[in-house]
Amino acid sequence: DGGITQSPKYLFRKEGQNVTLSCEQNLNHDAMYWYRQDPGQGLRLIYYSQIVNDFQKGDIAEGYSVSREKKESFPLTVTSAQKNPTAFYLCASSPTGDKGIYGYTFGSGTRLTVV
Amino acid sequence: QKEVEQDPGPLSVPEGAIVSLNCTYSNSAFQYFMWYRQYSRKGPELLMYTYSSGNKEDGRFTAQVDKSSKYISLFIRDSQPSDSATYLCAMSSSASKIIFGSGTRLSIRP
Numbered sequence: 001d002g003g004i005t006q007s008p009k010y011l012f013r014k015e016g017q018n019v020t021l022s023c024e025q026n027l028n029h030d031a032m033y034w035y036r037q038d039p040g041q042g043l044r045l046i047y048y049s050q051i052v053n054d055f056q057k058g059d060i061a062e063g064y065s066v067s068r069e070k071k072e073s074f075p076l077t078v079t080s081a082q083k084n085p086t087a088f089y090l091c092a093s094s095p096t097g098d099k100g101i102y103g104y105t106f107g108s109g110t111r112l113t114v115v
Numbered sequence: 116q117k118e119v120e121q122d123p124g125p126l127s128v129p130e131g132a133i134v135s136l137n138c139t140y141s142n143s144a145f146q147y148f149m150w151y152r153q154y155s156r157k158g159p160e161l162l163m164y165t166y167s168s169g170n171k172e173d174g175r176f177t178a179q180v181d182k183s184s185k186y187i188s189l190f191i192r193d194s195q196p197s198d199s200a201t202y203l204c205a206m207s208s209s210a211s212k213i214i215f216g217s218g219t220r221l222s223i224r225p
Binding site: 004006035040041042043045090092101102104106107108109111 | 119121123147149156157158159160161164203207209212213215216217218
């Protein structure tokens with residue numbers, strides 16, 4: 001079955017640590033996205049990529065970094081510069097173009113907690 | 116002012132009731148309108164989508180868009196306990212920038 005796999009499901013980070021969240025898709029989608037979800041704030045875009053080896057900052061990119069070396073993979077690193085990283089992180093993918101607007105597929109998310 | 120405003124709820128209704136969920140927006144360039152359903156500890160899944168103004172019906176669900184008022188609605192008829200979830204509206208003027216509402220938490224009481 002095609003889909004998006006996010007791992008791990010739960011992640012705990014100590015102060016000052018970098019952590020990497022994994023996102024893999026087998027839908028053959030060109031575009032991939034990372035969102036952060038906080039209570040009462042909806043989904044906020046962190047980074048997105050529409051093609052391999054290229055990505056753009058979203059609305060809240062500070063303290064995060066990404067790479068897109070393969071079409072299937074779009075890992076997100078939460079760096080120590082992110083002051084409030086505790087949140088639910090969602091990865092999504094879509095076709096590009098107009099089909100992409102209705103074609104978002106989300107992963108099941110990673111809940112990151114700072115301890 | 117947020118681009119998309121959505122009442123966070125929670126909204127609790129008895130089984131079988133008609134549910135109305137709403138969002139308002141400020142950007143008149145939005146043309147693509149979507150509703151996502153998100154169960155607890157899961158990612159959102161696309162429930163309904165419409166382009167520009169008008170109504171769209173799919174089973175027990177009806178999506179309405181009123182661009183003149185910048186207002187969209189999702190109606191759920193004959194609500195079921197399995198409809199209990201958070202519902203997020205989303206809208207866009209282009210594929211690279213979808214704006215999500217904050218979500219309304221809905222609970223259907225058996």
